[in-house]
Amino acid sequence: MKILVPVKRVVDYNVKVRVKPDQTGVDLANVKMSMNPFCEIAVEEAIRLKEKGAAEEIVVVSIGPAQAQETIRTALAMGADRGIHITTDDAVESLGVAKLLAKVVEEESPELVILGKQAIDGDVNATGQMLAALLGWPQATFASEVEKTDDGYNVTREIDGGLQTIKVSSPAIITTDLRLNEPRYASLPNIMKAKRKPIDAKTPADFGVDIAPRLEALKVAEPAKREAGVKVESVAELVDKLKNEAGVI
Amino acid sequence: MTVLVIAEHDNASLNDATRAVITAAKGIGGDIHVLVGGEDCGPVIEIVKGLDGVTKVLHAESPALKNRLAEAMETLVLSIADGYDAILAAASTTGKNFMPRIAAKLDVMQISDITAVESADTFVRPIYAGNAMMTVKSNDAKKVITVRPTTFEKAGDGGSASVETIDAPAPAAASEFVSEELSKSDRPDLGSAKIVISGGRGMGNGENFAIIEKVADRLGAAVGASRAAVDAGFVPNDYQVGQTGKVVAPELYIAVGISGAIQHLAGMKDSKVIVAINKDEEAPIFSVADYGLVADLFTAVPEFEAELEKAGV
Numbered sequence: 271m272k273i274l275v276p277v278k279r280v281v282d283y284n285v286k287v288r289v290k291p292d293q294t295g296v297d298l299a300n301v302k303m304s305m306n307p308f309c310e311i312a313v314e315e316a317i318r319l320k321e322k323g324a325a326e327e328i329v330v331v332s333i334g335p336a337q338a339q340e341t342i343r344t345a346l347a348m349g350a351d352r353g354i355h356i357t358t359d360d361a362v363e364s365l366g367v368a369k370l371l372a373k374v375v376e377e378e379s380p381e382l383v384i385l386g387k388q389a390i391d392g393d394v395n396a397t398g399q400m401l402a403a404l405l406g407w408p409q410a411t412f413a414s415e416v417e418k419t420d421d422g423y424n425v426t427r428e429i430d431g432g433l434q435t436i437k438v439s440s441p442a443i444i445t446t447d448l449r450l451n452e453p454r455y456a457s458l459p460n461i462m463k464a465k466r467k468p469i470d471a472k473t474p475a476d477f478g479v480d481i482a483p484r485l486e487a488l489k490v491a492e493p494a495k496r497e498a499g500v501k502v503e504s505v506a507e508l509v510d511k512l513k514n515e516a517g518v519i
Numbered sequence: 520m521t522v523l524v525i526a527e528h529d530n531a532s533l534n535d536a537t538r539a540v541i542t543a544a545k546g547i548g549g550d551i552h553v554l555v556g557g558e559d560c561g562p563v564i565e566i567v568k569g570l571d572g573v574t575k576v577l578h579a580e581s582p583a584l585k586n587r588l589a590e591a592m593e594t595l596v597l598s599i600a601d602g603y604d605a606i607l608a609a610a611s612t613t614g615k616n617f618m619p620r621i622a623a624k625l626d627v628m629q630i631s632d633i634t635a636v637e638s639a640d641t642f643v644r645p646i647y648a649g650n651a652m653m654t655v656k657s658n659d660a661k662k663v664i665t666v667r668p669t670t671f672e673k674a675g676d677g678g679s680a681s682v683e684t685i686d687a688p689a690p691a692a693a694s695e696f697v698s699e700e701l702s703k704s705d706r707p708d709l710g711s712a713k714i715v716i717s718g719g720r721g722m723g724n725g726e727n728f729a730i731i732e733k734v735a736d737r738l739g740a741a742v743g744a745s746r747a748a749v750d751a752g753f754v755p756n757d758y759q760v761g762q763t764g765k766v767v768a769p770e771l772y773i774a775v776g777i778s779g780a781i782q783h784l785a786g787m788k789d790s791k792v793i794v795a796i797n798k799d800e801e802a803p804i805f806s807v808a809d810y811g812l813v814a815d816l817f818t819a820v821p822e823f824e825a826e827l828e829k830a831g832v
């Protein structure tokens with residue numbers, strides 16, 4: 271079985287981004303970029319399935335600028351087998367990403383695609399579900415446990431009320447939640463080895479799909495600032511303030 | 520202009536988030552119809568048809584809709600999508616699960632987790648863990664939108680909508696519900712509670728959450744947690760507040776033993792009043808707290824409970 275894992279290059283989760291003064295976007299100059307943490311979890315899950323003998327090949331794909339190649343290399347160093355880099359400098363929306371991925375699935379015929387549940391830059395949480403719909407496949411989103419069965423997967427999902435377990439037939443889409451696994455660090459020998467693993471270079475035009483954006487960002491603004499508060503000296507003072515000043519208890 | 524709202528429910532009662540979605544729909548304008556798909560979901564129909572602002576309720580019954588799995592919701596919503604200019608659902612784990620399928624099949628880009636409606640085609644949504652607010656205009660003919668429930672008022676009762684029964688088509692692909700393990704609690708729901716008290720890694724272990732629960736019970740509060748507390752197994756996953764967990768905006772949020780990482784702040788910084796109890800006076804949580812108490816939580820929290828009792832709360 272072949273597993274496809276789409277990985278996205280995003281602002282590192284430790285960075286607190288700043289809005290540009292002209293409100294056209296956020297300032298990404300000289301900001302640390304990394305693989306989206308949910309994509310790392312997706313790569314790790316694919317590797318574990320392979321280690322258990324449930325998969326033979328892991329292909330990672332990233333849509334993004336030239337530097338997205340580093341993100342692919344990171345996945346290869348973790349243990350993926352080869353990469354596909356669809357190069358573009360444009361911000362591709364989830365719908366466009368899903369359309370490109372649907373074409374990649376057509377060419378590669380994986381039986382499983384594992385994506386992150388959301389990218390921590392756009393926080394859209396849509397690509398996996400859109401890809402599932404375009405392919406007519408079942409989906410198991412927000413996975414915290416994946417078990418391979420004879421004809422598909424039993425997946426435990428993190429939902430608002432607790433946990434839900436569903437069964438999906440193969441081929442399927444899975445999107446990862448935080449507690450699915452703890453991604454490994456790539457070892458130095460594996461980082462060296464990854465340099466020799468193949469990455470196929472493509473462009474969106476190769477796939478003939480329309481990825482023009484549908485949404486227009488009119489303005490990117492700072493969120494409302496909170497007024498600085500006070501430090502209280504004691505628990506008694508805290509209760510007094512909550513009761514008599516804020517009136518919330 | 521007609522707007523379709525997809526109801527969130529458990530076949531017996533309506534989730535309050537749907538009332539917030541109806542308020543967002545009113546901002547778009549036009550008639551509001553609500554789709555209720557489920558199995559034996561008659562009690563939900565009774566509630567929905569009385570919601571203020573709703574003119575029509577569409578009722579679909581099918582065993583496949585019992586747990587509202589995405590593949591069944593997709594074909595149900597698509598079967599009536601032609602008649603609508605906008606389709607809205609809550610940005611809950613249910614809405615986030617099925618709405619993008621509908622958007623993809625309609626060939627439109629979903630607008631996720633909106634916090635304001637500027638006009639029928641322009642919306643505000645947080646990006647980068649809420650560190651930036653993006654105003655986006657959709658150029659798609661139909662809008663597919665998920666709504667952050669905490670930022671809209673909840674629509675009240677007082678309507679008298681007509682009810683129409685519709686057929687549920689076969690699901691788009693094979694998926695099957697196996698089981699559910701729901702956290703049981705007599706406390707209010709985290710997403711809609713007026714007061715939330717959350718514990719972080721500083722709690723040390725799950726048993727220690729008992730001191731937080733005592734305060735919660737005195738205040739009628741819901742209990743939440745940071746990711747670190749959930750990852751460590753102190754509390755279940757559905758307690759997680761933050762960018763990738765639940766977003767809450769109560770009247771009062773009390774953060775105990777939580778440092779205040781941006782991902783946590785993303786889920787609670789719109790609370791009206793924030794209290795932080797942390798032994799590290801440099802903890803970033805204090806930068807968003809209205810009232811900060813630098814103290815060891817193991818003495819401060821029991822003392823807080825005792826003071827509340829003394830104050831007659």
Ligand SMILES: Cc1cc2nc3c(=O)[nH]c(=O)nc-3n(C[C@H](O)[C@H](O)[C@H](O)COP(=O)(O)OP(=O)(O)OC[C@H]3O[C@@H](n4cnc5c(N)ncnc54)[C@H](O)[C@@H]3O)c2cc1C
Nearest residue numbers: 276277295333363364385386388389392394395396397487
């Ligand atoms: C300042 C700013 C301005 C923006 N302006 C616009 C704008 O004008 N128009 C607009 O439409 N959007 C805009 N965006 C949104 C941004 O481009 C989103 O990231 C985009 O919509 C795609 O969301 P997503 O697919 O990453 O999300 P998700 O659906 O959250 O991603 C989930 C998963 O899909 C996979 N995936 C997603 N993208 C890729 C990829 N490129 N390669 C490989 N796998 C991938 C990964 O597995 C990922 O974990 C803007 C964002 C910012 C911060």
Ligand SMILES: Cc1cc2nc3c(=O)[nH]c(=O)nc-3n(C[C@H](O)[C@H](O)[C@H](O)COP(=O)(O)OP(=O)(O)OC[C@H]3O[C@@H](n4cnc5c(N)ncnc54)[C@H](O)[C@@H]3O)c2cc1C
Nearest residue numbers: 719720721745746747761762763764776778782783798816
């Ligand atoms: C992709 C991604 C998504 C994430 N999503 C979320 C999310 O949705 N929600 C979330 O919360 N986090 C999220 N995180 C994690 C986040 O970055 C932080 O790691 C997490 O919030 C830290 O939790 P904490 O504050 O409980 O722990 P810590 O940062 O370890 O802080 C513990 C605090 O407790 C205090 N403390 C310790 N002992 C005591 C004591 N006895 N008395 C008083 N104070 C004490 C310490 O001073 C410290 O400030 C995410 C991370 C990533 C990478």
